[in-house]
Amino acid sequence: xxxxxxxxxxxxxxxxxxxxxxxxxxxxxxxxxxxxxxxxxxxxxxxxxxxxxxxxxxxxxxxxxxxxxxxxxxxxxxxxxxxxxxxxxxxxxxxxxxxxxxxxxxxxxxxxxxxxxxxxxxxxxxxxxxxxxxxxxxxxxxxxxxxxxxxxxxxxxxxxxxxxxxxxxxxxxxxxxxxxxxxxxxxxxxxxxxxxxxxxxxxxxxxxxxxxxxxxxxxxxxxxxxxxxxxxxxxxxxxxxxxxxxxxxxxxxxxxxxxxxxxxxxxxxxxxxxxxxxxxxxxxxxxxxxxxxxxxxxxxxxxxxxxxxxxxxxxxxxxxxxxxxxxxxxxxxxxxxxxxxxxxxxxxxxxxxxxxxxxxxxxxxxxxxxxxxxxxxxxxxxxxxxxxxxxxxxxxxxxxxxxxxx
Amino acid sequence: xxxxxxxxxxxxxxxxxxxxxxxxxxxxxxxxxxxxxxxxxxxxxxxxxxxxxxxxxxxxxxxxxxxxxxxxxxxxxxxxxxxxxxxxxxxxxxxxxxxxxxxxxxxxxxxxxxxxxxxxxxxxxxxxxxxxxxxxxxxxxxxxxxxxxxxxxxxxxxxxxxxxxxxxxxxxxxxxxxxxxxxxxxxxxxxxxxxxxxxxxxxxxxxxxxxxxxxxxxxxxxxxxxxxxxxxxxxxxxxxxxxxxxxxxxxxxxxxxxxxx
Numbered sequence: 035x036x037x038x039x040x041x042x043x044x045x046x047x048x049x050x051x052x053x054x055x056x057x058x059x060x061x062x063x064x065x066x067x068x069x070x071x072x073x074x075x076x077x078x079x080x081x082x083x084x085x086x087x088x089x090x091x092x093x094x095x096x097x098x099x100x101x102x103x104x105x106x107x108x109x110x111x112x113x114x115x116x117x118x119x120x121x122x123x124x125x126x127x128x129x130x131x132x133x134x135x136x137x138x139x140x141x142x143x144x145x146x147x148x149x150x151x152x153x154x155x156x157x158x159x160x161x162x163x164x165x166x167x168x169x170x171x172x173x174x175x176x177x178x179x180x181x182x183x184x185x186x187x188x189x190x191x192x193x194x195x196x197x198x199x200x201x202x203x204x205x206x207x208x209x210x211x212x213x214x215x216x217x218x219x220x221x222x223x224x225x226x227x228x229x230x231x232x233x234x235x236x237x238x239x240x241x242x243x244x245x246x247x248x249x250x251x252x253x254x255x256x257x258x259x260x261x262x263x264x265x266x267x268x269x270x271x272x273x274x275x276x277x278x279x280x281x282x283x284x285x286x287x288x289x290x291x292x293x294x295x296x297x298x299x300x301x302x303x304x305x306x307x308x309x310x311x312x313x314x315x316x317x318x319x320x321x322x323x324x325x326x327x328x329x330x331x332x333x334x335x336x337x338x339x340x341x342x343x344x345x346x347x348x349x350x351x352x353x354x355x356x357x358x359x360x361x362x363x364x365x366x367x368x369x370x371x372x373x374x375x376x377x378x379x380x381x382x383x384x385x386x387x388x389x390x391x392x393x394x395x396x397x398x399x400x401x402x403x404x405x406x407x408x409x410x411x412x413x414x415x416x417x418x419x420x421x422x423x424x425x426x427x428x429x430x431x432x433x434x435x436x437x438x439x440x
Numbered sequence: 441x442x443x444x445x446x447x448x449x450x451x452x453x454x455x456x457x458x459x460x461x462x463x464x465x466x467x468x469x470x471x472x473x474x475x476x477x478x479x480x481x482x483x484x485x486x487x488x489x490x491x492x493x494x495x496x497x498x499x500x501x502x503x504x505x506x507x508x509x510x511x512x513x514x515x516x517x518x519x520x521x522x523x524x525x526x527x528x529x530x531x532x533x534x535x536x537x538x539x540x541x542x543x544x545x546x547x548x549x550x551x552x553x554x555x556x557x558x559x560x561x562x563x564x565x566x567x568x569x570x571x572x573x574x575x576x577x578x579x580x581x582x583x584x585x586x587x588x589x590x591x592x593x594x595x596x597x598x599x600x601x602x603x604x605x606x607x608x609x610x611x612x613x614x615x616x617x618x619x620x621x622x623x624x625x626x627x628x629x630x631x632x633x634x635x636x637x638x639x640x641x642x643x644x645x646x647x648x649x650x651x652x653x654x655x656x657x658x659x660x661x662x663x664x665x666x667x668x669x670x671x672x673x674x675x676x677x678x679x680x681x682x683x684x685x686x687x688x689x690x691x692x693x694x695x696x697x698x699x700x701x
Contacts, residue, residue: 039557050545350541353502354604355530355558357523433502437541 040360044367051340055372058336061329062376062416063383066409068322070384073405075391076315078398083311086229087304091167093267095132095274096303097125097260097281100294115256116294121284122160122260129262129276131269136163136261137243141250145199145239146211152198156212156239158246159261166263174206174221177242185244190221192236210239215249217241270299326409329376330416337369337424348428349436362429369421370414377413381406447514449612449643450476450499455508455518457494468494469505470666476612476645481638483654484647485670486663493616495663496647500533500614501525513611530558534605534613538620540597542589548600549585552576555608575603579633595626602633606642613637615646619653625687631656632680656680 048055090096099117119137126135139158144151161179164170177188189210196205209216217239226235247254264273274297281295341348348361385401392399457469469491476482486492497503498510501517504525510518517528529535534555542551552572556563563571576585579599589597598618605613615634619627635656638644646657654660655678662670 038562043557046546046550050543346539346541347543350543351554351558352526353500353529353535353541354555355526357526357558359523360558434497437502437537 037363040363041367043360044364044371047344047364048368048371054336054340058333059372059376059379061332062326062373062413063329063380065322065326065329065416066377066380066413067384067387068325069319069409069412070381070401070405071387071391071399072318072322073315074384074388074399074401075397076311076318077400077402077405078388078392080308080311080315081400082398083307084304087300087307089167089169089226090300090303091261091263092300093264093270094166094300095262095264095270095277096298096300097121097262097277098296098298099256099258100292100296115254116285117257117260117281118255119257121281122257124280124284125260125262125277128280129273131264131273132262132277133265134162134166134261134263136160136166137257138163138259138261139243139246139251140258141246143213143239143250145195147199147208150199150201152195154195154198154237154239156241156246156250158243158250159240160243162263163240163261166261169226170224171221172224173203174219177220182242182244185242185248187215187217187245187249188220189217189239189241189245190223191219191240192223192234192238193225194234194237195239196222198237212239212241213250217245267301270301274299323412326412326416330373330420333369333372333417334420334424337365337421338427340368341365341424341428344428345431345436345439348431349433349439352431352433353437358429361431362425365425365428366418366421369425370417373413373417373421374410377410380413381409384409447478448475448511449478449480449513450474450645451511452499453509453511455495455498455505455510457491457498457503458506467666469498471508472663472666472668473508474661474668474671476643478643479638479641481634481644481656481658482646483657483660483674484645484663485649485651485654485660487649489665490663491666492647492663494666496614496616496645499612499645500535501528526558527560530555531560531608532611534602534608534610536598536601536605536613536615536618538617540589540594540601540621542597542600542604544590545588547586547588548576548581548592548603549573551589551600552585552603552607554604559608571607572603575607576600578606579603593626594622595629598622598626598630599633602630602637606637610642612643612645615644617647617649619648619650625684627653628680628683628687631678632684635680652678 097117099115122135122137125132136159141156142153143156144153161177161182164176171190174190176190177186181188191205191210193203196203199210200208203222205219206221208219210219223236223238229235262277264270277297278293282293285294287293351361388399388401391397452472452474455469455472456467459466459468472495484492484496494503498505501512505518508518509516512528513532517525520528543554549569549572552575553568556568556571573585576582579602581596581599581603584592584596589600592600619630622630631653634644634646648654655674655676657674658677659673660670661668
């Protein structure tokens with residue numbers, strides 16, 4: 035019955051102290067804003083990582099050459115050169131669920147055209163690579179299995195390489211000299227942007243692996259890794275087991291000895307990568323939550339000060355007929371109004387902050403409705419929780435003492 | 441004195457109030473019986489420590505007596521709960537305090553509306569405003585409704601407080617040293633308002649320690665050490681309007697304090 039007028043009373047009390055009300059709400063605004071902005075950025079980063087993992091292609095299995103130890107010095111993955119071209123062919127031939135296979139060698143080389151040159155990464159792949167990585171061409175066409183078989187001097191290049199060497203993206207049909215060998219450019223890849231590690235994925239030249247081995251690496255028959263794709267997610271684990279079995283057999287590894295290669299499925303890689311971003315998102319949310327709690331304590335602090343400062347006012351209200359409950363409700367409504375209004379402004383400023391950071395820093399930001407609802411509920415709860423103690427303190431004042439308070 | 445057949449505005453029967461402070465019991469009020477009829481204007485007098493403030497708190501339903509019975513407008517209020525007392529204060533009592541107790545940074549109108557917000561009746565904003573404006577007019581503050589207390593003089597602030605006390609048409613108007621913070625001229629003006637309200641039938645109980653101010657009342661009750669030691673009708677009653685007229689005719693220092701009523 036009295037809630038309506040108590041609401042009016044609380045609103046008037048807040049209006050009387052506009053600056054103080056604004057400053058109190060500011061704690062909640064910052065807290066809620068931080069939660070929204072942090073969670074958005076965290077979610078954005080996670081989504082980006084997931085997109086990049088998906089960018090590897092779907093249902094991909096990566097087979098790396100093992101590491102080797104020579105005189106106590108261990109090489110990294112691929113260093114041992116245990117994977118042969120024949121291994122890739124065996125996988126292609128003997129494991130039915132594998133549909134696409136790309137032999138991969140990697141090198142860095144100076145490339146040149148005209149009077150410009152550029153240091154870039156050279157990937158040797160099979161013709162399956164573009165389909166397997168779901169990497170379309172922006173211009174031109176990919177090389178064919180015929181090119182791979184004949185080790186033709188052809189390549190496709192990334193946008194960064196194209197603009198650095200030629201100053202334009204219109205480079206199909208041009209000649210790119212790699213280690214002074216002229217390669218014809220067949221196509222330009224669609225840009226992928228930065229990888230999770232921060233490398234430019236468009237700074238690349240892709241050519242048949244046969245050409246790379248013969249003309250860039252200068253001989254050799256070992257592969258750094260093999261990319262394989264299976265039909266469906268269900269095939270990933272069985273195919274992984276079959277590949278391990280096949281390669282152990284081919285490499286004559288006796289039972290009990292370690293593999294000289296590593297087989298990873300895309301799911302494993304994704305899990306590892308998202309685990310990192312999950313930790314980051316959690317950390318950001320935790321920091322933001324702390325600031326929300328600090329904002330809540332700010333409300334409690336101000337409400338306590340306010341109760342002391344307004345003791346005579348409370349006494350007067352009681353003298354003219356306010357029940358303890360009216361006083362309790364009034365101060366509680368004041369606290370909740372502050373935190374809810376602060377929460378709403380916080381949500382808006384959090385969204386604005388996330389978008390600004392996303393625009394300025396070129397980070398992705400993903401504003402999830404769940405985080406908005408949760409932040410709003412938490413801010414209201416903060417108002418009730420931190421407003422209750424001061425409100426009860428006010429309600430329990432003795433009217434006579436309160437009226438005499440100086 | 442009051443007609444015994446009519447219900448008295450206030451009837452106290454053997455009221456006692458004892459405070460326990462540690463080991464010692466403080467007997468603030470020791471057996472007070474008092475009857476105040478409707479339409480009376482009583483000044484409650486006494487030195488500090490005489491128990492008049494405690495008695496005033498009991499009369500104002502801000503405090504409950506340790507023993508004895510208190511009938512306000514025929515209703516026994518001596519054993520009501522905290523919230524019931526709050527309702528009695530809202531419906532039947534109006535308070536005027538020494539330090540005005542107006543809400544700061546709140547317009548005179550909103551200050552006057554305050555008791556209505558805690559009342560049982562549901563009034564629209566327009567009704568609230570209308571009612572508050574009428575009461576402000578009654579105390580001579582028409583057109584000042586939007587002023588904040590800091591923009592008003594002490595006398596005007598006290599008149600806002602009187603308006604607030606009157607808005608619920610109380611049975612009794614209680615004033616605790618209402619002129620304590622006012623100069624003599626403003627005090628007279630306030631007494632003029634009180635006498636005018638009393639003429640219109642409002643019962644007034646006023647605590648004061650100034651005999652000058654007490655002389656504006658119809659009846660003086662004197663307390664000492666928690667007991668009533670004097671209760672007499674005022675014979676040489678001051679008339680505030682008359683006093684004020686004299687004040688404007690003559691220099692202020694030559695004021696004669698009392699005239700027979």
